[in-house]
Amino acid sequence: MLEIKGLKVKLEDEDKQILKGVDLTVEPGKVHAIMGPNGSGKSTLSYVLSGRDGYEVTAGSATLDGEDLLEMEPEERAAIGLFLAFQYPVEIPGVGNMTFLRTAVNAQRKARGQEEMSATDFLKVIREKAKTLKIDADMLKRPVNVGFSGGEKKRNEILQMAMLEPKMCILDETDSGLDVDAMKLVAEGVNALRSADRGFLVITHYQRLLDHIKPDVVHIMADGRIVKTGGPELALEVENNGYADILAEVAA
Amino acid sequence: MSAPAQSRRAQLKEAKLSATAERLEGVALPAGGAWITAAREDALARLRQMGLPGRRDEYWKYTRPDTLTQAEAPKAGVFDPEETPVFDGIDRVKIVFVDGVFSADESDPLELAGVEVERLAEAGAADIHWGKELYGVLEARGQNPVERPLATLNTALASDGVLIRVTGRAEKPVSLIYRHGSDSSDAVLHHVIKLEPGADLTLLENGPAAARFNKVLEVDVADGAGFHHVRAQGRDHERRAATHIFARLGKESTFKSFTLTVNGVLTRNECVVEFTGDEAVAHVAGACLGDGAFHHDDTVFVTHDAEACESRQVFKKVLRNGATGVFQGKILVQPGAQKTDGYQKSQSLLLDEDSQFLAKPELEIYADDVACSHGSTSGAIDEEALFYLRSRGVPTNDATDLLTLAFLAEAVDEIEDPRLAEEIVGRLEGWLKRHRRG
Numbered sequence A: 001m002l003e004i005k006g007l008k009v010k011l012e013d014e015d016k017q018i019l020k021g022v023d024l025t026v027e028p029g030k031v032h033a034i035m036g037p038n039g040s041g042k043s044t045l046s047y048v049l050s051g052r053d054g055y056e057v058t059a060g061s062a063t064l065d066g067e068d069l070l071e072m073e074p075e076e077r078a079a080i081g082l083f084l085a086f087q088y089p090v091e092i093p094g095v096g097n098m099t100f101l102r103t104a105v106n107a108q109r110k111a112r113g114q115e116e117m118s119a120t121d122f123l124k125v126i127r128e129k130a131k132t133l134k135i136d137a138d139m140l141k142r143p144v145n146v147g148f149s150g151g152e153k154k155r156n157e158i159l160q161m162a163m164l165e166p167k168m169c170i171l172d173e174t175d176s177g178l179d180v181d182a183m184k185l186v187a188e189g190v191n192a193l194r195s196a197d198r199g200f201l202v203i204t205h206y207q208r209l210l211d212h213i214k215p216d217v218v219h220i221m222a223d224g225r226i227v228k229t230g231g232p233e234l235a236l237e238v239e240n241n242g243y244a245d246i247l248a249e250v251a252a
Numbered sequence B: 001m002s003a004p005a006q007s008r009r010a011q012l013k014e015a016k017l018s019a020t021a022e023r024l025e026g027v028a029l030p031a032g033g034a035w036i037t038a039a040r041e042d043a044l045a046r047l048r049q050m051g052l053p054g055r056r057d058e059y060w061k062y063t064r065p066d067t068l069t070q071a072e073a074p075k076a077g078v079f080d081p082e083e084t085p086v087f088d089g090i091d092r093v094k095i096v097f098v099d100g101v102f103s104a105d106e107s108d109p110l111e112l113a114g115v116e117v118e119r120l121a122e123a124g125a126a127d128i129h130w131g132k133e134l135y136g137v138l139e140a141r142g143q144n145p146v147e148r149p150l151a152t153l154n155t156a157l158a159s160d161g162v163l164i165r166v167t168g169r170a171e172k173p174v175s176l177i178y179r180h181g182s183d184s185s186d187a188v189l190h191h192v193i194k195l196e197p198g199a200d201l202t203l204l205e206n207g208p209a210a211a212r213f214n215k216v217l218e219v220d221v222a223d224g225a226g227f228h229h230v231r232a233q234g235r236d237h238e239r240r241a242a243t244h245i246f247a248r249l250g251k252e253s254t255f256k257s258f259t260l261t262v263n264g265v266l267t268r269n270e271c272v273v274e275f276t277g278d279e280a281v282a283h284v285a286g287a288c289l290g291d292g293a294f295h296h297d298d299t300v301f302v303t304h305d306a307e308a309c310e311s312r313q314v315f316k317k318v319l320r321n322g323a324t325g326v327f328q329g330k331i332l333v334q335p336g337a338q339k340t341d342g343y344q345k346s347q348s349l350l351l352d353e354d355s356q357f358l359a360k361p362e363l364e365i366y367a368d369d370v371a372c373s374h375g376s377t378s379g380a381i382d383e384e385a386l387f388y389l390r391s392r393g394v395p396t397n398d399a400t401d402l403l404t405l406a407f408l409a410e411a412v413d414e415i416e417d418p419r420l421a422e423e424i425v426g427r428l429e430g431w432l433k434r435h436r437r438g
C-alpha cells in the first residue's frame, strides 16, 4: 500500500539533511508504528508524505498503491486516500468546523468523481461519528480548532479521519497531550477504522498508545533513518530501556 | 511656527481657493424652492471658504482627489455583470436612479406604512418642510474638526435624492438602486433620513450609479430609534465614487452600517457619526475586495459627545494585483463623554506583494472613564492553515477562498439580518470564484 524507498529529504532553505534514506512498506490491514527520539525526523516524514512545502526530496520515492505521491499536490494525495493526523492541528479562525469538514468531504468526493454528500446525509453521519468521539455540537460549530484543548484538537483529527475514510492513515503523535481517558477515546476511534484494506502508520514517542492500538510492526527511527524493525515487543523494549540501548546496539 | 512656513501654508490655501473658485465658475445651482436654494447657496459659500481637497491635504494623503473634484467626470464604461442583482430575494420597496436621476417607471410605488418618501425636488419646492432642519445641516456639522468639501459640493449641487421620514417600524427595507447607463454620467445624489423616536428602518443601497458618483446620506436617528444600513458597491471596474454618511444619534438609538465594495477604480467612503444622546450604539463596518486597478478608502470619524455610548468600527480589505486599500479611522471622545466604549479594527489581507494597505487609526480622548481600543494589521494568507485545508483534500483555490471569507467574516457579522448577510456572502463568494488564479 504505502511504499517508501530510499527517501532522502533536506530542508529547502537550509543545507540540512533530515531524512537520510528511509525504507518502509505498510501493507493493507496492517498497523505500523514508528518510534524514535525527538528530532529523529518522524514528523518530517509525515509532512513530506502529505506534501507540505519547505522540504526537498533529494533521493528515493514514495508511492501509495503504486501512485507517485511526491509528484502530487497535497489535495491530490488526500483524494487518493492519504490522511495525516497532525502533531499540531492548525487553528483556523472564521471557518466553522462543520463547514470545513463538509468542504473537505465533498472536495474529495468530487476529485474521485463521486457525487457530493447532501447536507442531511452529512449531518447524520457526522453526528453519529462525533458522538462516539464525545465531540459535542458546540465543538462542531466552533471555528476549526480555535479554543480547543489539546485533547479536543486530537479528537477532532480523528473525527476528520473517520469522516474522510482514507485508506492510508498517518498519525503523528496523536497521543501527546492526552490524558488516559482521551487516549482511550482516540484509540477506540482508530481501532474502529481498522480494516483489511486500510493501512496505518502510527508515530509515537511512547509505548502507551500502542497498548491501545496494537501494532503489527514497530520501527525505530533515529537521525533520519529506520534503524531497527521488529514486532510489538520492540515497543516494550523501548518502554523499559529507553532508546539508548537500541541506538548503541545499532551503532555497534 | 516659523514665518516662512506660515506664509507657505497661506500660499497653499490661497492657491487652493482660487482653484476652487475657478472650478465653481459658471456652475449653476439646481432650481428649487426657497429653503433648498438657501441651503445650496450656503453650501457653495462654505465650499468657497474651505476649498476643494487637494493632493497636499493631510486628509487626502493616501487618496488622490483630483478625478473626484475636476469639472468633468472621467469616462467609465458601463459594465454588465450578467447576474441577478444583490438583494433580489429580499422583499423591499425599490427606488431606482439611473445615472443619478430618479426613475419612476422602474421604482416601486413609494408606499410603506410608517415611512414617508419624497424626492428631493418635491420636498425642496415646499414652503415648509422638515428637510430644512437636516439637509446640509448634518453635513455642515460634520465639517468640524476635519473638512469634507466633497460633501459640501454635493449639498450645493445635488438635484436628486430622497427624503425619508420614518415614524414607525418599517416592515420591509427601503432599497435604493443605482443604475449606470452612460459612460460619461456624473451623478450627485443627496438623501436625508429622519427617524422619529422609536422608529426603525433598514436601508439598502446597491449599484454602480454612474461613471462618477458623489453621494451624501444624512441620517438623524432620534431617541430610541434604529437605523440599519447595508450597501453593496459594485461591480463597475472604472467607476469613481465619493460617498459620505453623516449620522447623528439620539439617546439609546442604534445605527448600523455595513458596506461591501467590489471593483471600482476609486472609491472613497466617509462615515461621520456623532453621539448626542447617552447610551446609543453605532457600528460601522466594511468589507472590500479589490483586484488590480482598485483604490478603496474608508474614512471614518466617530465623535462621542454623550455618556455610555458604544462605537465599533470593523473594516476588512482583500487586495491583490496592485490594489490599494486605505483606512483612516478616528474615535474622538469629548470631555464628559464618560463610559464610552470605542472599538476600531482595520485589517487587510494582501494576496500578493504588489498590493498595499495604508492605515491611519486614531484615538483622541478627553474623558477619563473610557474604554477605547484600535488595531490595524496587514497580512497574507496563513500558509499553515492553507496546507491544513489542502491536506484534507480541499483544492488550493477553494482553500484560499475559504480563508478569505473567514477573514472577511468579522465585518460581515456586523450585519444583523441573516438574510442580508447571506446576500452579501453570496456576492463575496461570486467575486472570489470569478477572480481565481489559473
Ligand SMILES: Nc1ncnc2c1ncn2[C@@H]1O[C@H](COP(=O)(O)OP(=O)(O)O)[C@@H](O)[C@H]1O
Pocket: A011, A018, A036, A037, A038, A039, A040, A041, A042, A043, A044, A045, A054
Ligand atoms: N521546517 C524546519 N525548519 C528547521 N528545522 C526543521 C524543520 N523541520 C524539521 N526540522 C529539523 O529536522 C529534524 C527532525 O524534526 P522532526 O521531523 O520534527 O522530528 P520528530 O518528529 O522525530 O521529533 C529536527 O532537527 C528539526 O529541528
Ligand SMILES: [Mg+2]
Pocket: A042, A043, A044, A087, A172, A173
Ligand atoms: Mg514530531
